[in-house]
Amino acid sequence: MSIFDIFGKDKEPKSASIAKERLKVIVAHERRARNAPEYLPALQRDILDVIRKYVQIDQDQLQIDLNDDGNCSILEVNVNLPK
């Protein structure tokens, strides 16, 4: 073990591994968006409108994702409501 191993080295994750984790998330998200059916953005707007009839939420409090599950697709809807 060299003196460099004692100070600093393995304490924080290396920036390259942070880069890799961020990239995985970005790329997976963009690929899903690319392969999503064209109606998805409109569907998202409509869902947002329905929710806003009852609760005021910001646009970014609603996330929808379409995931492929072999025979069918699963629409995942995540809504954060204010307390």
Place this chain on the structure above:
Amino acid sequence: MATIIVVTSGKGGVGKTTTSAAVSMGLAMAGHKTVVIDFDIGLRNLDIIMNCERRVVFDFVNVIQGDAVLNQALIKDKRCENLYILPASQTRDKDALTKEGVKNILDQLSADFEYIICDSPAGIEHGAQMALYFADSAIVVTNPEVSSVRDSDRILGILQSKSYRAENNQAPVKEHLLITRFDPVRVDRGEMLSIADIEDILAVPLLGVIPESQAVLNASNSGNPVILDEKSDAGQAYKDTVGRLLGEELPHRFLEVQKKGLLKRVFGG
């Protein structure tokens, strides 16, 4: 029938023109009649890298618009008789390129050439889409860095959905990953994405790895594609890359930190 290869990346400044120059020269030196086309309308650069900027009379757009015939615009390389360059125009009008116009030129070139290399402009808009539309194969140039890898993935998406092959349900454009400006020292320190990281994320077969190299700047200063600098690391890495394009199986080199020997340390190297 020629094989049309687009050199593309999404992100700017990653080494597309450097690669287009090196690969086209390499194919030509291997005996294949090759033409390299600069698709970077308004920002032409390939002529400088190829050292033929003072011989440009007509350009790509002149031919598309019927102001010149193809043979008037093609520049024959002075170093290798199998190599021709079709320069881009300096016009500001990026929409000067149309699918019909590009197809017409590629069809004419296909009759005479074995390889057509298309040097794409940066971005994912019209110019980049024109450069890749008719491609049979794509070299996706990627730097080991987040925004470059992300843009490469976007370009792959376009190749898979908006190319002629994709739109006409033909065999997909053959994808190749070329990692450039690679610096093993920084990878070792955990500061730079590794080859494995990038391959893992993009899932495209690796065609080559070009190290970050002073030789590339020297090459562009003198107007000699870096592949002609046979002693340099980048030149050799490009030569291997061309070999693999032609079907040779070659190990990847320059991936490890070079340990300088005592003599080199004393005398420099």
